[in-house]
Amino acid sequence: MIRSRKFAITALAVLGVTALAGCAQPADTGDGGDGDKATFKFAVVAEETGNYAGYGTQLVAGVKAAVKDINAAGDYNFTLEPVIYDCQSDQAICVQKTRQAITSDELPVVMGPIVSVNIVPSAEVTNRAGVPHLVMAVLPALTADYDNTFRWGTQNDRSNQTVVDYVEANLKPGEDVAIVNATTDFGKGGAVIQTEQLADIGVTPALTIGHDPDQADYTPVITQLKELNPRYVLLSDSNPADVAKLLRQAKELGLESEWIGADASGSIDLAGAAAIGYKTVSPWYPTEEANSASLAEKLQAQGIEIPGWIAAMAYDATLGLAEAVATGGTTSEEIWSGLEGLSDFDGLARGDWDFSKDHMGLKSSTIATWNGTGYESVWPN
Amino acid sequence: MTDTLSPATTGATGRRAPSAGNLLPIIGVVVAAVAVVLPILVDDFAFNYLMSYTVITCILALTMHLLMGLAGVFSLGQAAMFGAGAYAAVVIIGQTGIDGTLGLFLVAAVGAVIGILMGLVTLRTTDLYLALTTLAFGYIVENLVRNSDWLGGPQGITGFDITFAGSYLDEPKLLYWVGLGFLYLLIVIIMSVRRSKVGRALMATRESPIAARSIGIDTRRYKLLAFGVAGAFAAVAGGLYTAYALVVDPSVFGIDLTLSVLAIAIVGGLRSMPGIIVVAIVLTYFRNSAETFGASQYVLLIYGLLIVLTLRFLPQGLGGLLTSPRVLAATRSIRARFHGGTQ
Amino acid sequence: MTVILEARGLTRKFGGLTAVDNADITVDEHALHGLIGPNGAGKTTFVNMITGVDSIDGGTVTFEGKDVTGLRSFHMASLGMARSFQTSQLFEEESVLSNVMAGRHRHIDYGFPHTFFYTPKTSRVERANRERCMALLEQLNLADDAKRLVAELPYGRRRLVEMARAIASEPSLLVLDEPAAGLPGSDVEALGETLVSLSKNGYTVLIIEHNIGLLMSICDGLTVLSEGRVIADGVPSVVRADPQVIEAYIGRSDDA
Numbered sequence: 001m002i003r004s005r006k007f008a009i010t011a012l013a014v015l016g017v018t019a020l021a022g023c024a025q026p027a028d029t030g031d032g033g034d035g036d037k038a039t040f041k042f043a044v045v046a047e048e049t050g051n052y053a054g055y056g057t058q059l060v061a062g063v064k065a066a067v068k069d070i071n072a073a074g075d076y077n078f079t080l081e082p083v084i085y086d087c088q089s090d091q092a093i094c095v096q097k098t099r100q101a102i103t104s105d106e107l108p109v110v111m112g113p114i115v116s117v118n119i120v121p122s123a124e125v126t127n128r129a130g131v132p133h134l135v136m137a138v139l140p141a142l143t144a145d146y147d148n149t150f151r152w153g154t155q156n157d158r159s160n161q162t163v164v165d166y167v168e169a170n171l172k173p174g175e176d177v178a179i180v181n182a183t184t185d186f187g188k189g190g191a192v193i194q195t196e197q198l199a200d201i202g203v204t205p206a207l208t209i210g211h212d213p214d215q216a217d218y219t220p221v222i223t224q225l226k227e228l229n230p231r232y233v234l235l236s237d238s239n240p241a242d243v244a245k246l247l248r249q250a251k252e253l254g255l256e257s258e259w260i261g262a263d264a265s266g267s268i269d270l271a272g273a274a275a276i277g278y279k280t281v282s283p284w285y286p287t288e289e290a291n292s293a294s295l296a297e298k299l300q301a302q303g304i305e306i307p308g309w310i311a312a313m314a315y316d317a318t319l320g321l322a323e324a325v326a327t328g329g330t331t332s333e334e335i336w337s338g339l340e341g342l343s344d345f346d347g348l349a350r351g352d353w354d355f356s357k358d359h360m361g362l363k364s365s366t367i368a369t370w371n372g373t374g375y376e377s378v379w380p381n
Numbered sequence: 382m383t384d385t386l387s388p389a390t391t392g393a394t395g396r397r398a399p400s401a402g403n404l405l406p407i408i409g410v411v412v413a414a415v416a417v418v419l420p421i422l423v424d425d426f427a428f429n430y431l432m433s434y435t436v437i438t439c440i441l442a443l444t445m446h447l448l449m450g451l452a453g454v455f456s457l458g459q460a461a462m463f464g465a466g467a468y469a470a471v472v473i474i475g476q477t478g479i480d481g482t483l484g485l486f487l488v489a490a491v492g493a494v495i496g497i498l499m500g501l502v503t504l505r506t507t508d509l510y511l512a513l514t515t516l517a518f519g520y521i522v523e524n525l526v527r528n529s530d531w532l533g534g535p536q537g538i539t540g541f542d543i544t545f546a547g548s549y550l551d552e553p554k555l556l557y558w559v560g561l562g563f564l565y566l567l568i569v570i571i572m573s574v575r576r577s578k579v580g581r582a583l584m585a586t587r588e589s590p591i592a593a594r595s596i597g598i599d600t601r602r603y604k605l606l607a608f609g610v611a612g613a614f615a616a617v618a619g620g621l622y623t624a625y626a627l628v629v630d631p632s633v634f635g636i637d638l639t640l641s642v643l644a645i646a647i648v649g650g651l652r653s654m655p656g657i658i659v660v661a662i663v664l665t666y667f668r669n670s671a672e673t674f675g676a677s678q679y680v681l682l683i684y685g686l687l688i689v690l691t692l693r694f695l696p697q698g699l700g701g702l703l704t705s706p707r708v709l710a711a712t713r714s715i716r717a718r719f720h721g722g723t724q
Numbered sequence: 725m726t727v728i729l730e731a732r733g734l735t736r737k738f739g740g741l742t743a744v745d746n747a748d749i750t751v752d753e754h755a756l757h758g759l760i761g762p763n764g765a766g767k768t769t770f771v772n773m774i775t776g777v778d779s780i781d782g783g784t785v786t787f788e789g790k791d792v793t794g795l796r797s798f799h800m801a802s803l804g805m806a807r808s809f810q811t812s813q814l815f816e817e818e819s820v821l822s823n824v825m826a827g828r829h830r831h832i833d834y835g836f837p838h839t840f841f842y843t844p845k846t847s848r849v850e851r852a853n854r855e856r857c858m859a860l861l862e863q864l865n866l867a868d869d870a871k872r873l874v875a876e877l878p879y880g881r882r883r884l885v886e887m888a889r890a891i892a893s894e895p896s897l898l899v900l901d902e903p904a905a906g907l908p909g910s911d912v913e914a915l916g917e918t919l920v921s922l923s924k925n926g927y928t929v930l931i932i933e934h935n936i937g938l939l940m941s942i943c944d945g946l947t948v949l950s951e952g953r954v955i956a957d958g959v960p961s962v963v964r965a966d967p968q969v970i971e972a973y974i975g976r977s978d979d980a
Contacts, residue, residue: 049677086677088668090637092434095626096669100427117632120539124627128551145539185535573842577850578834581826585815592813595775596893597801597830 040078040325043085043101043110045122050089054265055114055310059136060084061302062314063111069298070319076326080318087113094118098125108332109134111317114310116142123149132336134317136310143359150339150355152317153309154283154365156186157193162365163260163281164197166379167232176206176230178257180221180246182237183210190236190262206230213239218246222253235261244270247278260367265308268370276372284312284349285368285375295348309349316347409655416561420554429553434625435665436560440618441638442645442661443567443654444611450651451575452607453587455508457639458499458515459615461522462492464634466616467623468532475541475623481559482546488620489613495522496612500605516636523634537630543623550624560621567614571654583607641668644684646698648691653700660699726753728788728928729805729897734773735782736766743769745952746783751897751930751945756923758939758960759932761949762972767932768810768901770949775807775899776800788896802830806895808886810902810932816875820866820885823874824857827892857892864888864918880911891922898922899930904938916942936973940964948972 044063047056067080085101087094094113101107102125110126111134113119119137126133127146135142136153143151154162167177179194181187191208198205207228209221225233233250237243244267247259251274261267263282268275286296286307295315299307320342321335328338343356353361367379420429441463448454469491474484503514526532533539543550550556574580585593586600593600623629645664649657664684671677695701702708729751736744744766751757761767772778774785776797784793787805801807806827815823832853838846861867864884869877874885883903890898900919904912912935920942922929933939939946939960946963948956950972956963963969 049680086672088671088677088680090668091626091632092622093669096427096431096434099430103426104428116536117630120537120630121626121628124539128627139536141536141539569842570840573840573846576842577839577846578829578832579839581822582829584818584822585826585829588815588818589813591777591797591809592815592889593826594777594796594798595801595807595809595813596827596889597798597806598826599798599802 038078039081040322040330041081041083041107042321043098043105043107044082044112045085045087045094045097045101045110046112047089047094047114047118048084048086052089052113052115052118056086056089056112058304058308058311059112059114059314061299061304061307062311063318065295065298065302065311066315066318066322070322076322078325078330080322082111082318083107087118089115089118091117091121095121095125098122102126102129102131108132108330109321109335111314111321112136131332132339134321134339136313136317147359148336150359151361152313152320152353154362155360156190158360158363159262159281159283159365160190160193161197162367162379163234164194164201165364166260166367167198167203167234168201169379171203171231175232176228177203177232177234178207178209178225178228178230179205179234179236180209180211180225181235182213182239182242184213184238186238187236194234194236205234211242213237213242215242215245218242218249219253221246222249222255225250225257226253226255229255230257233257233259235259238262240266240270243267244275247271248274250274263309273372275370277369279367279369279378280375281365281367282309283362283365284309285366285377287368287375287377289377291348312349316349316353319347320345320353413565417558420557426553429557430625431666431669433553433557433560433621434669435662436557436564437618437621437625438642438645438665439658439661440560440564440567440614440621441642442649442657443564443571444615444618445642445646446651446654446657447571447614448607448611449646450653451571451580451587452583452604454604454607455512456499456503456515456608456611457512457643458503458518459611459642460634460636460639461499461515461519462495462612462615463619463622463638464519464526464631465495465522466492466619467629467633468526468538468619469616470543470620470623471538471541471629472532474543474620475538480547481544481550485545485559485563485617485620488616492616492619493609493613495616496608496610497605499612500608504601504604516639519634519636519639523631526634527631533630535631537628537632539628541623543620550621551627556621556624560618563614563617563621568654570610579603579606641684644688648687648698650695650698650700653698653703655703656698656700727751728753729774729930730786731770731774731783732786733783734770734780734785736769736773736778737781743952744773744949747949747952747954748957749774749947749954750957751928753896753928754923754926755944756919756929756931756942758943758946759930759949760934760936760939760946763934764951765934765949766952767934767949771807771899771901771930771932775805801893801895804830804894804896805899806890806893806897807899808883808890808901808903810905812882812886814874814882814886814889817873819871820861820874820877820888821854821857821870823885824861824888824892825853827889828853828857828894830893860888860892864891880907883907887918891927895927897928897930899932901932902934903931904933904935912938 044060046059047053048060063082067082071079083105085097087097098110101110109132113122114136116137116139119135119142123133123142123146127148131148133149134152135149138153138156140155140157143149177198179191181191195205207224209224211218211221243261248271258277258279260279260281263280286292295312296307299311304311323345324335324338324342327341328334340355343354345353347353350362355361366377368375368377420432441459444459448456466488469488473479473487474481499515499518502518503511506514527535545555545559548555582598582603585598586603590600619633645661646657649660668680671680691698727750731749733746733748734744735746747770759767769778773780776795776799780794784791787803792800815826832849834845834849837843858867858870861870866884866888869881874882887903904915907915916938919929919931943960946960947954948963948969955968955972956966
């Protein structure tokens with residue numbers, strides 16, 4: 001009794017100290033100390049903690065890296081200051097923080113959050129208020145339903161089109177294409193789009209296999225593929241563990257097809273050596289190429305170990321926002337029109353941003369191969 | 382008749398059953414009145430929204446009080462009714478266009494039916510098995526919705542308006558007041574039930590089903606009643622949540638919500654309505670403002686810690702403090718001293 | 725005299741074991757009827773069948789002229805058959821008064837709006853209910869403990885609370901399963917007096933005991949069960965002389 005109470009109190013003390021240590025983390029000191037320049041504040045709502053912290057921290061790192069660079073360059077007559085709201089990966093809090101940002105805190109523009117269950121209600125809030133909203137999500141419905149959203153990324157169907165373009169350029173007569181998809185909404189949707197887009201280039205997938213998520217053994221899938229031995233296996237699966245399992249078992253069973261799939265973050269790490277040769281489609285990769293390498297370095301300086309496309313897109317989005325503010329102005333309407341004025345805008349991650357015709361930012365994605373230590377860009381070549 | 386059974390010990394030293402002090406009802410009414418005018422006093426759009434979310438959380442937490450605290454049914458399936466209510470509100474009010482004044486009661490009816498269904502399915506199970514079965518029930522409903530195209534599938538439904546008496550519920554003050562109305566209705570029902578026949582029947586069902594049946598209480602009926610009422614109000618909470626979140630998707634069935642409300646109910650005290658309400662307000666505010674305290678990484682840790690500490694040191698929750706013998710003795714002595722000083 | 729309870733040919737099997745075999749019992753109105761038998765004779769199973777707690781494999785139960793075979797226990801109770809249990813089944817974390825008030829469940833007849841909204845009617849009925857229960861506690865000398873939690877009462881008083889709860893339901897038949905079990909001698913005597921007084925006040929009581937001495941002195945009728953069968957039935961003086969009963973109780977003194 002006494003011992004267990006003592007233990008409980010000790011545990012409480014330890015946890016209390018840990019919690020306090022968290023409190024004691026120094027608050028961000030804004031870089032914008034220039035007395036003669038106005039400060040432009042904008043909202044970043046991000047899943048910094050909770051289940052989707054992996055995405056939210058990428059978003060915040062991208063923004064911070066860009067703000068640092070913009071303020072240091074001093075090209076504009078204002079300094080940028082992001083107001084970052086951690087919405088804890090919780091829908092209700094993401095909605096609440098977005099509301100707080102645009103009403104109580106009177107910020108004219110919002111960026112984030114990332115995950116669709118959070119970004120959709122958040123966009124609903126900004127849409128009703130007529131506030132421009134910079135988003136990275138891949139969900140096509142976002143820019144279709146909310147005219148105030150500006151997509152700094154590539155949406156699903158355009159990524160799939162990129163894959164199909166690559167197949168069209170490389171597929172030789174007599175070679176087959178197979179589709180493997182998770183029986184999730186992402187997987188099924190992707191398979192349907194790819195099938196349609198392949199039909200447009202006159203290719204019929206020789207095999208389409210749906211698999212349930214979280215299976216332990218994908219041998220039946222691989223066996224089926226081996227019988228056909230297609231040149232390409234187009235994979236629509238957003239579960240990193242499943243992607244890794246498929247790749248590992250394909251290697252073990254000696255399947256020689258090339259896999260092309262969406263960027264399920266973490267799958268490369270999980271698949272280890274089996275990921276060598278795996279082609280992923282994404283708007284950006286950290287590669288040897290100069291711009292990419294320098295961006296990756298900036299993002300790493302913000303504490304991101306493995307920079308991903310979300311951080312890169314956030315970096316470009318922040319550059320674009322600063323440009324829109326400079327050309328348009330600082331109110332919501334002015335930023336909106338400033339963003340729509342961006343055409344052929346050069347970011348660091350991508351050099352082909354265009355919001356003048358629609359709000360979908362990018363026309364296409366890129367494909368890169370994992371070589372065991374890094375990515376090698378293979379498309380567009 | 383003579384009685385020489387063991388002599389009665391005097392009541393003064395013994396533990397007495399909880400009884401509310403005279404001051405409590407007055408405090409309750411004052412707090413309730415302040416709650417009504419609060420959004421006028423604190424006129425901030427986002428904060429008013431936070432208040433409405435707090436009220437929604439309170440309603441959901443009190444349904445757990447009703448089910449677990451009063452009926453003794455350890456159900457983890459409240460998310461099923463909350464989610465069903467959310468979708469029902471979008472379909473009935475948002476899409477069909479029936480005004481919320483009627484629509485929210487239809488939503489409650491949907492919740493009651495689903496609650497009773499869950500009750501029927503899980504009636505034969507108790508304790509851990511009941512918790513697991515109700516949890517599974519929630520997953521089943523979630524999967525049905527996720528695979529129903531007319532309910533928007535995994536993406537859910539967006540672009541609807543929830544109205545109440547002709548006004549849009551995206552006005553946070555109105556949403557708050559409507560929520561508060563349902564919260565007060567639930568509080569009145571719980572308070573009435575506790576002091577009436579049904580309350581005793583629920584108590585009997587919870588404390589000893591065998592004894593309950595031996596005095597003519599149909600325990601199944603009362604369990605189902607509890608499931609029905611809890612389901613109705615959980616559904617209303619879900620319906621109001623759609624007006625708060627502006628979208629509805631299968632995440633409303635998530636386990637996160639159940640767990641955070643369960644944390645509120647346990648820390649507040651499953652048997653204590655005031656305890657649960659206070660903790661619901663404090664924890665909702667804390668979680669939302671965790672960032673300002675620099676504690677957002679630790680929110681779930683803190684929730685877990687609170688549950689462990691509560692179960693270890695205050696098994697009846699914070700609300701249990703109100704009726705704990707030591708605290709009662711302390712208040713008595715303070716009151717006595719106070720009276721001595723003034724007279 | 726009117727027969728209030730009649731069970732014919734009741735049988736209950738657990739696997740290959742027949743716990744109660746073709747047993748009959750008849751209880752007259754206003755009688756104090758005893759059901760006795762050595763440990764393991766099947767008394768509790770027999771009573772559980774009669775009161776609907778256990779299911780019946782064969783036979784019929786007639787209560788107040790109605791066939792009630794196989795009805796569930798809450799239904800039996802709502803018809804007026806209240807019972808106590810061998811191992812006490814109380815609402816431990818509740819007050820004595822609240823336990824006893826719950827016993828009046830079947831007599832409180834206000835409906836929906838009055839339970840969900842505490843109306844003047846609810847208030848009136850509840851006050852009357854409380855007063856009746858306090859009067860009963862008064863009679864059973866439990867009034868001082870009315871607000872105490874059952875969990876902290878001494879054993880003897882807990883048994884009394886359980887009986888009070890059953891009496892509160894104003895049953896036409898009160899079934900008590902070994903009320904004297906575990907009570908010290910002086911308390912058993914007091915219990916006997918309470919039972920007799922109940923019977924004088926017009927209650928019908930069926931009391932289950934293995935303590936044959938207590939029942940011999942107070943009962944109007946006795947049924948003796950041994951190894952699941954009824955071996956004797958009648959007034960105490962006749963039953964006492966029955967050779968089969970003596971055989972069943974061989975080696976046991978009467979007041980064991």
